Amino acid sequence: MIGPYFVTQGGIWCCLGGTHEADHHWGAYPSIVAFGVYLHVPFCRHRCDYCAFATWTDRHHLEARYLEACRRQVAEAAHALPPVTSVFVGGGTPSLVDPDALLAVLAEVPLADGAEVTVECNPDDLTDERAARYAAGGVTRLSLGVQSLVPEVLATLGREHDPANVTRAVAATRRAGLDLNVDLVYGAAGETPEQWAATVEATVALAPDHVSAYALTVEAGTPLAADPARHPDDDTQADQYLYVTEALGAAGYEWYEISNWARPGHECRHNLLYWTGGEYLAVGCAAHGHLGGRRYWNHRTPERYLDAVEAGRSPESGAEELEPAERAAESRQLAIRTRYGVAAGEVDDGALADLSGLVARTDDGRVVLTPAGRLLANEVAIRIG
Numbered sequence: 001m002i003g004p005y006f007v008t009q010g011g012i013w014c015c016l017g018g019t020h021e022a023d024h025h026w027g028a029y030p031s032i033v034a035f036g037v038y039l040h041v042p043f044c045r046h047r048c049d050y051c052a053f054a055t056w057t058d059r060h061h062l063e064a065r066y067l068e069a070c071r072r073q074v075a076e077a078a079h080a081l082p083p084v085t086s087v088f089v090g091g092g093t094p095s096l097v098d099p100d101a102l103l104a105v106l107a108e109v110p111l112a113d114g115a116e117v118t119v120e121c122n123p124d125d126l127t128d129e130r131a132a133r134y135a136a137g138g139v140t141r142l143s144l145g146v147q148s149l150v151p152e153v154l155a156t157l158g159r160e161h162d163p164a165n166v167t168r169a170v171a172a173t174r175r176a177g178l179d180l181n182v183d184l185v186y187g188a189a190g191e192t193p194e195q196w197a198a199t200v201e202a203t204v205a206l207a208p209d210h211v212s213a214y215a216l217t218v219e220a221g222t223p224l225a226a227d228p229a230r231h232p233d234d235d236t237q238a239d240q241y242l243y244v245t246e247a248l249g250a251a252g253y254e255w256y257e258i259s260n261w262a263r264p265g266h267e268c269r270h271n272l273l274y275w276t277g278g279e280y281l282a283v284g285c286a287a288h289g290h291l292g293g294r295r296y297w298n299h300r301t302p303e304r305y306l307d308a309v310e311a312g313r314s315p316e317s318g319a320e321e322l323e324p325a326e327r328a329a330e331s332r333q334l335a336i337r338t339r340y341g342v343a344a345g346e347v348d349d350g351a352l353a354d355l356s357g358l359v360a361r362t363d364d365g366r367v368v369l370t371p372a373g374r375l376l377a378n379e380v381a382i383r384i385g
């Protein structure tokens with residue numbers, strides 16, 4: 001199956017350890033080490049039936065307290081942080097909460113000059129006023145959860161937003177001078193090739209700086225998981241992946257990770273941190289962090305997170321440390337998913353021979369996935385591990 005392994009930013013995403021090796025290739029910060037902050041906002045208006053993120057639709061009364069606790073967590077950590085080169089505010093639906101309270105959390109982050117600050121938004125929420133407020137508060141980039149631009153497909157996905165709001169939200173993002181990512185999902189039940197093509201073409205017409213296209217994944221415990229008739233078909237998703245790869249490439253977007261394409265220079269630096277084993281602080285419930293070679297995660301529910309922070313305790317609920325050999329293997333498994341791949345010398349010759357057609361050797365001695373290999377990225381990653 002096609003694996004959007006790094007789709008999740010909050011509760012269910014797991015950071016794999018690695019090295020900073022690829023910083024050099026991406027050239028993001030030549031003079032300072034990249035360091036990130038992930039802030040999780042666990043509130044949604046409506047629960048999409050494919051979603052397994054840590055988010056709640058019945059806790060809106062906690063929003064103000066929650067954001068104040070996040071502000072306090074950052075304020076208490078700030079003195080020990082290096083300059084922060086990227087912040088990602090994910091959810092949940094960050095655009096649902098009071099922008100001033102959200103920006104008050106961000107104001108505590110000791111940002112490096114030129115830092116990337118992304119906020120995930122639902123297209124329905126993004127008015128001119130909100131986008132301008134974000135821009136004035138230091139946000140540099142918005143990530144819009146578009147998913148599809150075909151109303152029937154949105155309905156099948158159980159999404160409530162009106163595609164017309166996407167056009168309005170994109171215009172608001174641009175008028176505010178912010179960079180734009182569009183998230184798409186393919187593989188909804190009954191989605192035809194024409195419908196997927198229509199979504200991809202309409203997305204290109206919106207001219208975002210960055211596109212994430214995720215294969216719809218059946219997450220355990222979701223209503224989608226309980227309804228096999230709506231489960232995506234692997235072959236259809238493979239065709240859809242090859243289609244979007246071709247169409248985005250033709251429109252000038254460069255592929256740089258299994259599910260991600262960007263105009264040159266607009267790659268998401270925060271996600272690059274994850275894929276290169278970089279370090280980042282976890283803020284909010286269910287957020288995962290990676291500090292000092294140690295992965296950790298915060299309490300999953302907003303209530304337990306609030307109890308900890310308000311009592312002056314750490315919100316951390318668990319951690320793990322990898323042995324050096326495990327870290328090296330996971331680093332390779334992450335790197336192979338990117339356009340930079342791994343150094344040929346790090347991959348066993350036998351494994352390379354077995355992966356013929358799925359990986360290619362570049363002139364500068366790296367091993368990268370071919371388009372066919374990207375469809376089987378999980379298997380390739382395991383075999384080079």
Ligand SMILES: C[S@@+](CC[C@H](N)C(=O)[O-])C[C@H]1O[C@@H](n2cnc3c(N)ncnc32)[C@H](O)[C@@H]1O
Pocket residue numbers: 004007008009050051052053090091092093120121122144145146147183184185214215216217218219
């Ligand atoms: C956690 S959501 C946050 C953004 C916002 N709440 C939204 O849904 O638009 C981030 C992205 O994850 C993707 N996503 C969530 N669940 C998924 C699933 N089961 N399979 C594939 N993509 C998924 C969607 O593209 C979504 O835009």
Ligand code: SF4
Pocket residue numbers: 043044045046047048051052053055091092093145
């Ligand atoms: S809006 Fe986003 S985070 Fe909320 S339930 Fe839907 S997919 Fe999940």
